[in-house]
Amino acid sequence: MKQQHYSDLGETLYSETLSNGLRVYLLPKAGFHKTYAVMTTDYGSIDQSFVPLNGTAPVTQPAGIAHFLEHKMFEKADHDAFDTFAHFGGSSNAFTSFTHTSYLFSATHHLQENLETLLDFVQDPYFTEQTVNKEKGIIGQEIQMYQDDPNSRAYFGTIANLYPNQPLADDIAGSLESIDKIKPDDLYLAHQTFYHPSNMSLFVVGRLEPAETLAWIKANQSAKQFAKPAPIKRILPLASPRVIEHKRLEMPVERPKATIGIRGMDELPTGIDRLKYEDALSLGFTLLLGETAPDFLSLYDKGIIDDSFGYNIELQRGAHHVIMAGEAEDPEAFENAIISILQHATDKLAAASDRFEAVQREAIGSTLASFNSLEAIANQFDDRLYGEASLFDEVGVVKALTMTDIIQTMQQFISSAGISLQEIVPGH
Amino acid sequence: MPKQLAKGVWLNVIPTTQFKTISMTVDFIAPGNVQELSNRILLAQLLETSSADYPTQTSLARKLSMMYGASYGVNVFRYGLQEGLRFSSTIINDRFIGSESLLSEMVKFLYSVIYRPLVTDDAFEAVTFGRQKQNLLAYLKSLNDDKQYYAEQQLSQLYFKNEPFFATSLYGDAQTIGAISAKTLYSTYQELLSTNQIQITVAGDVAEADLVNALEEWQLKDRQVHDSELIYRRPQDELVSKTEGQPLQQSKLNIAYKLPVYYREADFYKALVFNGLFGGTPISMLFKNVREKNSLAYYASSRFDGFTGTLLVQTGIDQANEAAVKAIIAEQLDAIAKGEFSDELLNQVVASLINGRESRLDSQRALVNQAMLDQLLHSSVSAPDWVKQIKRVTREDVAAIAKKVSLQAVYFLKGEDAK
Structure with a gap:
């Protein structure tokens, strides 16, 4: 053993x-x-x-x-x-x-x-x-x-x-x-x-x-x-790089909901480098749109996003994407604002280096805290996705990340990504 | 043992090395009513996002990030007739991050967000107040998109039609919240801080002495100790029913019964076993018969609240099956009353309940909640004692409980014309 x-x-x-x-x-x-x-x-x-x-x-x-x-x-x-x-x-x-x-x-x-x-x-x-x-x-x-x-x-x-x-x-x-x-x-x-x-x-x-x-x-x-x-x-069909750019669905909802999907078309690294890629992406999005970001506050104060706003970075066998979602009185304003932030990601990240230590500490703390939960440990553990590396290596990987890693990874991900907008609006 | 820091102010430290974090809650507790509950809900929304030292979400979030992603939240709870405003924070144990002061930093932080709110001219700062009030009202609106929640809320309004405090959702009542002003809320808050019973609970690798020292700076003052009743005993009432149509694929049938058995009173453990057998576990008779045997639902379960003596059933079904599902639910209740269930099933339910109780010892949050509740009730039952009580329950006990159950309210959210 x-x-x-x-x-x-x-x-x-x-x-x-x-x-x-x-x-x-x-x-x-x-x-x-x-x-x-x-x-x-x-x-x-x-x-x-x-x-x-x-x-x-x-x-x-x-x-x-x-x-x-x-x-x-x-x-x-x-x-x-x-x-x-x-x-x-x-x-x-x-x-x-x-x-x-x-x-x-x-x-x-x-x-x-x-x-x-x-x-x-x-x-x-x-x-x-x-x-x-x-x-x-x-x-x-x-x-x-x-x-x-x-x-x-x-x-x-x-x-x-x-x-x-x-x-x-x-x-x-x-x-x-x-x-x-x-x-x-x-x-x-x-x-x-x-x-x-x-x-x-x-x-x-x-x-x-x-x-x-x-x-x-x-x-x-x-x-x-x-x-x-x-x-x-x-047998998986050949992955076409095409995405459906926009869909609108009517449902009997009280408030409109906007969702932005970003599909990575870049080739993922393997082994522990894949874990590093995932963490760099996670920190990158936290710097851009997390609660410590000035853009978050400005969109929040304008009422474009609210407390329901959130995003998820998902890496799995054969696919990786980021899903951002929230309730939005004006889904179009929500979409435009976020896409504009993504388009200027490099400049915005370069200007965010004073917050790097904070988001790095937060990521370390959140990984450590997840080890309180038996379910979180076992459910998140994946022994194939990252080669020999796993959840257990995450604190070390996050500690070693630099601002340069984050900017490079975000550039790699965003530059070739396919973006899709999905709105759910009241009606039936 | 809880330590009294001042009259009406209690500190309860649960030392344990089981977790990588230290969790601290500060609860302000008082007898509840609709207005006070709504005040607290709006306070929670406001105080979670702003304070004098951290006026914006960004500054607050940045402080928490620097504290290794410490969590911070404000929420409202209700146990029977009592309601509480809870401030909570969780930090990483210093040992894992090579820091020596995160605990005292958290205590200082909590002081700052509780006692130094964002205020101008004896009122909560107008712009922040307005925005957070609007956000809360928008959130309340969108909650109705969650049909399980919606159906439960509608049932609650039927069942507690004479007790608006219990009919009010813990997310708030839009009309009452809409009428609250920045000035009245601030004076309410000042009152709450000086009169409410305070319970501070800390779980983690800490010593009580450290907390006592750190809390000295808070200068917590004596307050009137009110030993008010926790349990609400709802009178028997006429059966009320309501059906509402909405464009949905799945219909929701929710039922409320009165079960006059109360938290930690004589029949309490019997009622827990009864509920586990009826619909409270995935091996229950409701799950087996509504879902597994007749494949009429994806979910069918029951919940028992010992603070109000209420038994609730919730199901997600096809609209055509309303009558069939109602009949099956009634049959299960009847079968339990007649003792028509196997010893094996009863044993499984008992084993499942014990598993659930012992598992709560592995949750820092559950430990904190239990300690707070014990203090509120001036009593405690250890996990081993709880297990002993549950094991003592007989099939006759369970059948006797089923006979005490009386149907009081039925709500049916009927799905129609969905695309």
Whole structure:
């Protein structure tokens, strides 16, 4: 078992890749009462087209299948995994993103039993025509609930504008029409291909003893047979650099909402340099539009933005973008003001060096504080996106950043980016 | 043990090395009413964004950034009949950043934002006041776009139609807020500072003595100690129902019941288990039967408030299924009253509740809230004692609680003609 101590965080991370390929990470946290475990497959809503494991011909599955599979994993022939967790006091859940599906539990007792339940239910699919059809009603309600949510419409609408004709343009849950096509065999095929241990990781954090915990996991895994691992062939349509520049949607909302999507077209660096890129972008946007920025205050005082304004920097397998959103009485004024700031980013950043230390300190503090939360640590951890580096290296990376790094990264990102505007206005 | 700094002023320090941060809250607490609640909500909006020393968001944000991204917030809470204005801040433990003074800097900062507001001529500074009032009113408007919140609020207005204090959202009442002036709000604030009970709670790697020293500069004065009632016992009332149509894809059915069981009173733990079984957990009978078995909803859950003796049910459903969902909800209540549930399910619910309680020990915020509430109630129940009480609850206890539940209000937000 590998053991890595991070002295600036006061944390020690234990890890091992099992013989079946499952990557295991264990982070003991002194003083904590609960343990949180998350098992993640490198498979999300965008992975609709692929060559099945041991197959030759590519298949394309209905949009929303990864999320559908996530829902259906809990139900077994004679029980529901939810109940097995509950029997041991475990609280369980799951979530699907564009690129990952994660299954989790948290528990203050019976760690071994809960861990075994997690490993077993994720690795043992059971689908029938009847259970699959029943789920369509539940997921249908979920899709409709999000259809009524203007913030969700704004976000997914913007992503769709940024990546037209790509799987990213589909909602993670799919549509009522697409999920209606899903059959048990589709789910089995996706599970067989993407839920192989070599495509998965398990992160356990909180009250735990590393050697004992690893032994439980190993015993569970070595009792199971898996196909020989093979590299996964995903088929993604060629990413066209085109974006849809503007869309307006009418909804029964009280106030208009403006969203600006900025899609990076630049090639991302790899390994720890990618983490550095992400942090430089994050600090760059904080300097331009964070609450310490003079432009923030001026737009706020003019009523162009308000407390609802915010932005997110998102880096994932195969895509990176920044989404900025807020309520705006005048969406056009909001868009013009922000785009103008982006256009003058270099000059504005050059003039912001007196605030560099403040935003750097803030980033360090925010990373340190996130280590209070077992969920934040495990959910943010991604052991493939940044090569050997991870969340645990972030404080060091931020400390080493310079103003020059930030200006260069922001230039690289903004100069080739595709920008899309999405407005939601009252009406129906 | 809480320490009394002055009459009506309490300091509660929870020393722990579990977290990388130190969290501090300063609560001003008094019996509530609609006007006072609205005052506090507008105060929170204003004081979170400005003070004499930090007159703009930018200057405030910059100070916080220099303190390694210290958090700072002002918000309003309500426990039963009491309401509070809370100032809170969280800093990184000095040990991780090689600093030696962040704690005393935070205490100074909180003093500055609480006791040195941005004021001209005995009124909050007019431009900032006007802008923040407008922002709050705009925010209140847009809250209605969150249909889950909207439906809950509508139900609350039905159920508490004779108690406007409880019917008022913790985000505020637009009409009352609209009428508040910069001058009246400032004098209200002065009054609040000098008369409200103060509770200061700190959790983290700190010693009480350090806090006592740092707080000496605040010169906190004695105030009248009022031992007022916390629990609200709502009288039984006629059933009220309301249906409203809106262009939505998903309809919301929300139901309020009276469940006359109160926080830490004799039947309290029984009611917690009952609620967990009924709709308070993802293994509950509501979740199982409305969602999993009949696939009629994405969410279907219940919540129990022991400060007002209220049981609330919320569901997101298709408009055509209103009657079916109502019937299933009623059946579950009936089944519990008749003891028609398995021992295994009851055990699962108990285990889930214990998991939830013990997990709260891992949240700095939950520790602070619990300490504040204990002080307000002059009682405390440790996690192990809480667990013992929950384990003692029998199936007969749970069935007896179900029989105390009475239907009082139904609100249906009917989705129609959505695109």
